[in-house]
Amino acid sequence: MDKKLIVLCGDAVEEMAKLPDKSVALITTDPPYNLNKNYGIYQDNLNFTEYMDFSRKWLTQAKRVLKDDGSIYLFMGVRYISYVYAVLEQELGMTFNSWITWFYTQGIGKTKGFSPRHDDILFFTKHPKNYTFNLDEIRVPQKFYRSINNMRGANPGNVWQFSHVHYCNENRRSHPTQKPEGLFERIILASSNEGDTVLDPFVGSGTTLRVCQQLNRNCIGIDINSSYVEMSKRRLSEPFRGFDSIDERMKRVPDDLNDPLVRELYVQEHINKFLKNDSEAIDDFVKSVQDKYASKQLNLFTAT
Numbered sequence: 615m616d617k618k619l620i621v622l623c624g625d626a627v628e629e630m631a632k633l634p635d636k637s638v639a640l641i642t643t644d645p646p647y648n649l650n651k652n653y654g655i656y657q658d659n660l661n662f663t664e665y666m667d668f669s670r671k672w673l674t675q676a677k678r679v680l681k682d683d684g685s686i687y688l689f690m691g692v693r694y695i696s697y698v699y700a701v702l703e704q705e706l707g708m709t710f711n712s713w714i715t716w717f718y719t720q721g722i723g724k725t726k727g728f729s730p731r732h733d734d735i736l737f738f739t740k741h742p743k744n745y746t747f748n749l750d751e752i753r754v755p756q757k758f759y760r761s762i763n764n765m766r767g768a769n770p771g772n773v774w775q776f777s778h779v780h781y782c783n784e785n786r787r788s789h790p791t792q793k794p795e796g797l798f799e800r801i802i803l804a805s806s807n808e809g810d811t812v813l814d815p816f817v818g819s820g821t822t823l824r825v826c827q828q829l830n831r832n833c834i835g836i837d838i839n840s841s842y843v844e845m846s847k848r849r850l851s852e853p854f855r856g857f858d859s860i861d862e863r864m865k866r867v868p869d870d871l872n873d874p875l876v877r878e879l880y881v882q883e884h885i886n887k888f889l890k891n892d893s894e895a896i897d898d899f900v901k902s903v904q905d906k907y908a909s910k911q912l913n914l915f916t917a918t
């Protein structure tokens with residue numbers, strides 16, 4: 615598919631102001647959380663009023679450029695999330711849909727207090743009822759297969775576990791807050807269709823652009839730092855070897871595949887349905903099936 619992937623260098627508010635009204639199906643973005651991160655030319659440490667003014671400005675542009683049936687997914691840290699929630703709902707009149715928690719098992723350790731292990735994502739729609747949500751694109755395998763027809767899978771829920779992109783991961787870039795591609799994969803599959811335009815006004819290392827490239831969406835990415843813009847462009851030109859992160863449930867092996875024929879059929883269907891965008895996970899999945907059912911047979915044999 616012919617898709618447009620545009621990377622702009624500039625301030626999010628100024629660049630968004632140049633985009634036409636109602637031109638974007640989905641905005642998914644991870645802005646600075648105002649936690650004093652060093653983004654090269656931008657130090658993330660505004661005072662409360664300045665940060666809220668900045669948030670209000672770019673969120674106002676976000677609503678303007680969204681199509682009437684469009685959605686926004688906004689990553690945010692705990693300190694400001696309730697305030698930006700109020701801007702979206704009370705000031706901009708958008709409709710709350712979901713508060714998603716991204717749970718990660720590793721992160722910084724606190725010695726006086728509880729170590730943080732989640733970021734959160736607010737999902738709002740422009741229209742209360744008319745919006746895209748492709749549940750069948752984002753289902754996760756169930757614990758029991760039950761019958762040959764039961765391949766639907768479950769709703770992934772609003773707590774999503776993905777590990778950070780660790781420094782040993784070959785997809786890791788030199789960006790302080792690079793997010794796992796798996797998070798964006800789920801958002802983009804759920805709330806846009808092939809050929810739609812997705813906008814990320816704080817694109818950083820280019821995660822949203824990369825995922826859109828692989829899922830046949832058009833994408834506009836903006837970042838204020840020209841070295842991150844170059845980083846995104848390089849990332850788009852590299853060969854693709856699968857997304858850098860996956861919800862481990864996608865590799866889940868049901869407990870009721872005891873019949874070898876059913877098992878064989880199931881494995882193929884599972885790969886086609888749940889692992890179609892994550893070819894690197896297929897070997898792990900097949901091995902888990904072999905391990906699980908080899909040990910089950912052994913137990914059966916020992917018991918008789």
Ligand SMILES: C[S@@+](CC[C@H](N)C(=O)[O-])C[C@H]1O[C@@H](n2cnc3c(N)ncnc32)[C@H](O)[C@@H]1O
Nearest residue numbers: 625626644653791792793816818819821837838
């Ligand atoms: C949290 S990071 C985004 C990380 C990205 N999701 C990824 O996976 O790499 C936020 C980005 O916003 C950029 N930024 C900060 N202020 C900006 C502004 N006013 N306009 C556009 N980009 C800005 C920073 O340079 C940084 O790369």
